[in-house]
Amino acid sequence: MRISLLAWGTRGDVEPFVALGQGLQRAGHDVSIAASTDLARLVTDRGLTYQPFFIDMAAAFNADTSREWVEHSIGPHREGRHLNRVMSEMAPVAAEGLERIVGNADALISGMLTYESALSAATHLGLKHIRGLMAPMTPTASGRALLYPPLSRRESRINLYASLLFEAALFQLVKPGGDVIRARLDVPRGTYRGYLQMSRATPTLVGVSPQVIPQPDDWRGLVDVTGYWHVPAPDDYIPPERLRTFLETSPAPFYIGFGSMPSSRPQELWAMLCRALDDTGERAVVRFRWRDWQPHEVPDNICVIDEAPFDWLFPRTAGVVHHGGSGTTGTALRAGVPQWIVPHMADQPYFGRRVQQLGVGPAPVHLHKLTAAKLAHALRTLRQNAVMQRRARVLGEQVRAEDGVSRAVDVVERMWG
Structure with missing residues (x-):
């Protein structure tokens, strides 16, 4: 047919x-x-x-x-x-x-x-x-x-x-x-x-x-x-040296990225992200696809990437912060790590709500209400909440099956x- x-x-x-x-x-x-x-x-x-x-x-x-x-x-x-x-x-x-x-x-x-x-x-x-x-x-x-x-x-x-x-x-x-x-x-x-x-x-x-x-x-x-409907990472994927080294350094970093979502205020979001990471002492792999702006300086606690297979990347992180697209939500679930959703539009608030109800992430915060303090609080929760981490691992096993x-x-x- x-x-x-x-x-x-x-x-x-x-x-x-x-x-x-x-x-x-x-x-x-x-x-x-x-x-x-x-x-x-x-x-x-x-x-x-x-x-x-x-x-x-x-x-x-x-x-x-x-x-x-x-x-x-x-x-x-x-x-x-x-x-x-x-x-x-x-x-x-x-x-x-x-x-x-x-x-x-x-x-x-x-x-x-x-x-x-x-x-x-x-x-x-x-x-x-x-x-x-x-x-x-x-x-x-x-x-x-x-x-x-x-x-x-x-x-x-x-x-x-x-x-x-x-x-x-x-x-x-x-x-x-x-x-x-x-x-x-x-x-x-x-x-x-x-x-x-x-x-x-x-x-x-x-x-x-x-x-x-x-x-x-x-x-x-x-x-x-x-x-x-999952596309697995290529078997022959080789990460850039900078990303590989960053991921191998303990403790595991977070992933932060908002997919294809555009922004008219990328500098503000970048500064917010940097403040939250500084406040928590955390590191993050960051992927923002802003066509008209890129940060001039990247601190040592951030590894900026253009592309990487999420199916390969997410299991190597402490947790995932993202926009709440269906595919990204599913890949984070498969990885067995906790996640926090910052919805922008469409079905993303739904997946943010379901992640919270399933016990694998904090309550979602819409992009319009995002602050450095709220991001920092979410990162601390993802890192410290053992019940949430355990639930993410169990749910990950179920989704992978x-x-x-x-x-x-x-x-x-x-x-x-």
Whole structure:
């Protein structure tokens, strides 16, 4: 079967689809992955066929509109307005790529931001279609499986009603891309009722550990929480000498990095980080991908890196401080070390909350409320809390025992024959 995976997004959005694509290819399918041009090597280096969305996502994420989305998403309503602007601007590029890709596929697996567009195309062209998500998006009464639950630790109809409202809002956010592709395919404009009917009939895979997203009873028959779709570190990875020496010096350092998240105040964040490390006497491996600024001087207690496989790096650290992306959260869990999440946007507050509820990290602090004192307190907690460290080790063993890719491939083949 010719399967196209629509991996629209930054590296953290694309890597899980690469892992799933490898699993499907090993099972004998003809797999291609559509991603932005700056991530082509991520696909081809893993032996998969690449199809382009003609956009540099790293550059686009540092554009004014996307940066405003990341930095001013205080609460779901304001974040929704920013996301709608970003999606409207990117919709023509996504639609052009999707129009070209669907002509060479028997089946599609789409992510959250390509889902509504792919749903329209698949329905019109008679293609098989599965939704692949890295966060919980399906309505439920369970607060543990809901992005914005009124009651995060309970099952309640209040949660279910809130999740239905969220689903309606999400449809309005992703609809611009669908409108463009429907116009290109000469398909009538989408309605929310039609979207719900098609959505309820579309199988959904969630590439996250069931330890993190316990599968609610009201998802049975609709959603499979498979475990993480994990890309392991290359067997031949050799770290730079500076990083190797830094990691071998006791005590183990922390890792601090915010992934692809842009910032308009990198100097302020850098100074905050340096103060927190000085106050605690700690060391850290730091990865900040700020295109327009780099520190002129780096103190001895910091090792700045550009790239390193997290699967290799995190087990060598005392703990991980990060933005709360699904993949980074999962890799820290697999490493068996405690973590602290500084959410910026989207699903990141959810994973910050779940890390705390699972007992493997302190309560998250949103980027807008981050201070040197709060970072220092979190580092002390990660270093000194033996219960948290023990819980992280146990949970790490459980997550490493899962094989999310194999489970997802089994589900796909069972659904599609």
